[in-house]
Amino acid sequence: MSTGKLKIDWAAQYMPVLASIKKQFEKDKPFKGMTIGMALHVEAKTANLVQTLAAGGAKVYITGCNPLSTQDDVAAALNEVKNVHCYAKRGCTVDEYYAAIEQVLDAAPSITIDDGMDLIHYLHTKRRELLKKVIGGCEETTTGIHRLRAMAAEKKLEFPVVAVNDTPMKRFFDNVHGTGESALSSIMITTNTLIAGKYLVVAGYGYCGRGLAQKAHGLGAKVVVTEVDPRRALEAHMDGYHVMTMDQAAEIGDIFVTTTGNTSVIGKDHFGKLKAGAILANAGHFNVEIDIAWLAKHADSTVERDGIITYILKGKPVHVLAEGRLVNLATPKGMGHPIEVMDLSFALQALCARYIAEQGDSLKGGVYDVPQEIDEQVARLKLASLGLSIDELSAAQKKYQCSWDIGT
Incomplete structure (x- = not known):
């Protein structure tokens, strides 16, 4: 077994939330007939997200979002996965970096998943002929969201993008x-x-x-x-x-x-x-x-x-x-965020990609919050994987919480 596959399998055992979503995707095929273009850090945890999307019926084309963050053995292993094409390599030049983005966009993606917004930026500035084919996208990180909101403020963002970074389950765990x-x-x-x-x-x-x-x-x-x-x-x-x-x-x-x-x-x-x-x-x-x-x-x-x-x-x-x-x-030995943290973030990405696949055509261009039910679903899946339980509001508590005429 290749070193890249060993890394991917190691990460998978610590990603129970994403694994449960993958099982559901294998059954439902929410991305059947769709192409997903991605620019993310290509390492073992990301590879498990890619495999989850492919299990949902997508053809996935991915490259890196940073010239130094790709693990080449993981990239090679991804190219062995059915319906996955990876163009990332570590230590690429700026020209090689954007050439790989071009290769992803050559696949005419229906959905984009970005970390830093370079893919979306390139679509809007260099490959505008492809915009009409895009249903929507997801953005992973703070920097990308800042860029997207600036773009939306100028009415230059031509399809809906879910701000995955800005939801509590991302900020409280991934970012912190x-x-x-x-x-x-x-x-x-x-x-x-x-x-x-x-x-x-x-x-x-x-x-x-x-x-x-x-x-x-x-x-x-x-x-x-x-x-x-x-x-x-x-x-x-x-x-x-x-x-x-x-x-x-x-x-x-x-x-x-x-x-x-x-x-x-x-x-x-x-x-x-x-x-x-x-x-x-x-x-x-x-x-x-x-x-x-x-x-x-x-x-x-x-x-x-x-x-x-x-x-x-x-x-x-x-x-x-x-x-x-x-x-x-x-850094040469940098492994990125801990696996359990990225299990949550990539679960959000997978579910938000499904949300775009189902709802994107009805949304205008702009930046959208992660639906609260998706954020809560990921939290509940994580609690279940840990064997933890929480209380539920009683009918009386729900009524009290929504009332305005009950005083002291």
Whole structure:
């Protein structure tokens, strides 16, 4: 058995929610006659989502959504699955990256599933002749949702897209626990350095930043949070973390992790203030949060190790992990989010894809929330897989909850 298939099978045993959905899809064939185009991180957990969609009757065409996040052996194993075509490869150039997106779109997908919105962007800008064939899509991550909402605000989004990232079951588990654990795991395994006792700077206190701060604090780090939103900054302060500007944090931080989805969060104004040996990592989607171009231009020299580029700035080393790309996947040993977390996220993706297959033709172009019943269904399936039970409202409680005329 190939190493890729072994990885896929290993992940499958920890994905009971997706497995139950796959059984239902095998019976119902919700995607019969449909083509699904995907741009996701191609690794073992994603492969189980792909197999679930194929089991539902879809022809699936997939490529990567990050040049460094593909596991080549998993990509090869996917190409052995009936009705699946994978074009992803690790370490591709920008031209190769978009050529693979072209190959996915050549299949004229009915449904798109994106992580970062590159597939949808390319459809709307380069392959507009295919738009009329698309029923709708799903988007996995915060950065992609930001881009989609900006596109929708300008009335440029021409088909419905479900914001899978923005539903509670995604934010509370994938973003908080998934990003928090996997980013720190990759930093530790890549650098072999200690977290405890160090100043760890988290840029951005959204769901990903909160999870990262929580997990780092649990490992004994002295956590610093930088923010632009006064409410989130106050929340971080009340949660027990140091809150300051990046200018201030640059002088004391040992490890920096960006989670904002924005550009130049750590840039030219900060590099000169960093300690010798500061470690910089990005847990956002694109490689724009750390100004790598400035470092490359102004460094006296560079030293490259596995997953680390050291820039020497006036004799001072600054270490950047994974080329400033998604640290939990783009480092050589990065495995991405824990399997059990992605079981929930990919269960949402599978059910939202079915929702688009069934309802997409009746929806206008725009960004749509995950239907609450889908979010709750995934939670209930997970509880059942854990052998856990919860209470139900009585008829009297339901009546009370919906009333307005019952007082003290």
